Amino acid sequence: xxxxxxxxxxxxxxxxxxxxxSAATEDSATSPGGSPSGGSPSRYERASKKRNFSIHAAxxxxxxxxxxxxxxEYDGHEYATTLYDKxxxxxxxxxxxxxxxxxxxxTPYAFIVLPILSxxxxxxxxxxxxxxxxxxxxxxxxxxxxxxxxxxFDAMWETWGFQADPGTHSGVTGTYNQILSAVIALTxxxxxxxxxxxxxxxxxxxxxxxxxxRNKVVEKDHVVILGFTDKTLALICELSLAMESEGGGVxxxxxxxxxxxxxxxxxxxxxxxxxxxxxxxxxxxxxxxxVNDLRRISTAEARxxxxxxxxxxxxxxxxxxxxxLRTVLSLKGMPEKMQGHIVAELNDVDNRQIxxxxxxxxxETVVSHDICGRLMLMAARHPGLATVYDKVFGFQxxxxxxxxxxxxxxxxxxxxxxxxxxxxxxxxxxxKTEDEVEYLRKLRNAQTQRSIRSIRYGMCLNPPLDYVMxxxxxxxxxxxxxxTYRPVPAPTAYNLSMQMAGPNIMVKEKTxxxxxxxDMEDLITVLDCEVGRGSEVHIVAEVPIEQRMSDMD
Numbered sequence: 001x002x003x004x005x006x007x008x009x010x011x012x013x014x015x016x017x018x019x020x021x022s023a024a025t026e027d028s029a030t031s032p033g034g035s036p037s038g039g040s041p042s043r044y045e046r047a048s049k050k051r052n053f054s055i056h057a058a059x060x061x062x063x064x065x066x067x068x069x070x071x072x073e074y075d076g077h078e079y080a081t082t083l084y085d086k087x088x089x090x091x092x093x094x095x096x097x098x099x100x101x102x103x104x105x106x107t108p109y110a111f112i113v114l115p116i117l118s119x120x121x122x123x124x125x126x127x128x129x130x131x132x133x134x135x136x137x138x139x140x141x142x143x144x145x146x147x148x149x150x151x152x153f154d155a156m157w158e159t160w161g162f163q164a165d166p167g168t169h170s171g172v173t174g175t176y177n178q179i180l181s182a183v184i185a186l187t188x189x190x191x192x193x194x195x196x197x198x199x200x201x202x203x204x205x206x207x208x209x210x211x212x213x214r215n216k217v218v219e220k221d222h223v224v225i226l227g228f229t230d231k232t233l234a235l236i237c238e239l240s241l242a243m244e245s246e247g248g249g250v251x252x253x254x255x256x257x258x259x260x261x262x263x264x265x266x267x268x269x270x271x272x273x274x275x276x277x278x279x280x281x282x283x284x285x286x287x288x289x290x291v292n293d294l295r296r297i298s299t300a301e302a303r304x305x306x307x308x309x310x311x312x313x314x315x316x317x318x319x320x321x322x323x324x325l326r327t328v329l330s331l332k333g334m335p336e337k338m339q340g341h342i343v344a345e346l347n348d349v350d351n352r353q354i355x356x357x358x359x360x361x362x363x364e365t366v367v368s369h370d371i372c373g374r375l376m377l378m379a380a381r382h383p384g385l386a387t388v389y390d391k392v393f394g395f396q397x398x399x400x401x402x403x404x405x406x407x408x409x410x411x412x413x414x415x416x417x418x419x420x421x422x423x424x425x426x427x428x429x430x431x432k433t434e435d436e437v438e439y440l441r442k443l444r445n446a447q448t449q450r451s452i453r454s455i456r457y458g459m460c461l462n463p464p465l466d467y468v469m470x471x472x473x474x475x476x477x478x479x480x481x482x483x484t485y486r487p488v489p490a491p492t493a494y495n496l497s498m499q500m501a502g503p504n505i506m507v508k509e510k511t512x513x514x515x516x517x518x519d520m521e522d523l524i525t526v527l528d529c530e531v532g533r534g535s536e537v538h539i540v541a542e543v544p545i546e547q548r549m550s551d552m553d
């Protein structure tokens with residue numbers, strides 16, 4: 001198309017048609033009905049004739065279409081942008097924004113239409129037309145029905161009355177007065193109908209926004225749950241039970257699905273009086289991987305953020321954990337500093353380190369699949385332990401609580417055990433200083449490849465009785481609720497003589513595992529550490545033996 005460079009669009013089209021015609025004519029001249037030798041036409045010549053016919057037909061159709069559309073006399077300036085186009089383009093863009101719609105409509109009306117109509121009405125009343133006076137207005141005199149101080153603003157007030165209430169112009173007398181008053185009334189009707197249409201459209205948009213769950217959440221010290229899975233309903237019940245002592249709280253749920261669908265599932269499964277216990281649920285639609293959606297639900301002001309791994313059909317564990325990782329990155333990338341902590345659920349224990357490395361001190365990871373497998377294994381080896389797990393891991397009855405008590409600094413753990421009559425101290429989580437954390441970072445080796453959180457926090461269950469509590473230590477207790485226990489002065493004399501347990505003797509065991517898990521190798525490794533040499537594991541599953549052996553390799 002280089003030969004068309006610098007030509008106008010019309011010239012380009014004409015040149016294109018000319019080239020098409022010339023090409024068709026040359027082909028026809030070469031074989032006007034057969035081969036140059038006068039024999040029967042060859043296959044190439046028949047194809048050439050068919051092509052020439054198509055070119056002629058296409059050229060004629062294009063020219064006819066351009067002629068009918070009025071573009072045959074194109075001069076190169078027909079589509080030039082004019083001031084008219086720019087003005088209406090600006091108005092179109094402003095009308096799309098509902099916040100400026102009222103301004104777009106009201107400004108011309110207030111500064112152009114109303115003053116012009118008021119001036120016309122004033123001139124008609126004072127300098128021409130038939131006289132007109134209101135029947136119920138005693139302010140007008142009997143001579144001409146106009147008071148001496150009648151001015152432009154009086155005429156504007158009457159004009160406004162005709163536009164605001166078109167029925168008021170029915171009392172106007174005189175042909176010219178009636179015509180102008182009718183024009184004013186029609187102008188007012190057009191203005192109010194248009195204005196009302198945009199107001200209705202705005203309210204409809206607001207209702208659609210509410211239904212989609214895209215409006216902002218203005219809450220503080222609430223709990224945010226990112227994702228709606230099969231674990232969400234149980235999590236809501238436990239959180240509601242935990243916040244019952246506070247008079248209830250607020251739980252905000254954000255999921256990619258429609259909020260109406262999520263709300264319907266919650267209403268079908270949960271009782272708002274018994275299960276929620278005064279807790280308010282707020283459901284919003286959004287993508288947890290988007291920072292703007294996280295900010296829309298006030299995530300930075302939340303006391304805790306729970307990131308659930310998606311488990312919908314078609315999502316494998318790697319994809320689910322990748323979604324959790326992206327969500328953690330978005331939480332860390334928010335411009336506001338997080339006030340609460342983040343708990344992220346993972347499906348594969350191998351992905352735990354990278355999530356904790358990115359989240360650092362703000363993120364705790366829970367590998368639900370791995371924890372459930374270990375709990376089931378322990379409950380199988382110790383009958384009755386499942387009931388204990390059910391009691392201490394829920395908020396009904398007694399559960400674990402972690403809190404820092406500055407008044408315990410300098411006390412031994414033996415003394416601390418006697419200072420809580422309504423709780424059972426069972427462990428200490430020590431917090432290292434910033435200098436110690438930085439030192440351990442530099443001294444990482446093959447034995448200390450841990451996250452910053454595990455470096456900073458040191459968990460010690462059942463510490464020695466002579467362990468001395470530090471100011472930064474958090475005490476782990478088993479209590480009924482977080483407000484039912486507090487330290488009391490230590491007794492002057494106490495006896496903490498205990499009978500120490502004997503050595504753990506491992507015996508041979510036979511264990512039957514029904515079913516197959518993707519982490520069966522890890523599960524068997526844990527079991528191997530708890531049983532004696534020569535123990536046996538029997539596995540019954542539908543998975544073929546070859547695949548099991550392949551997974552175990």
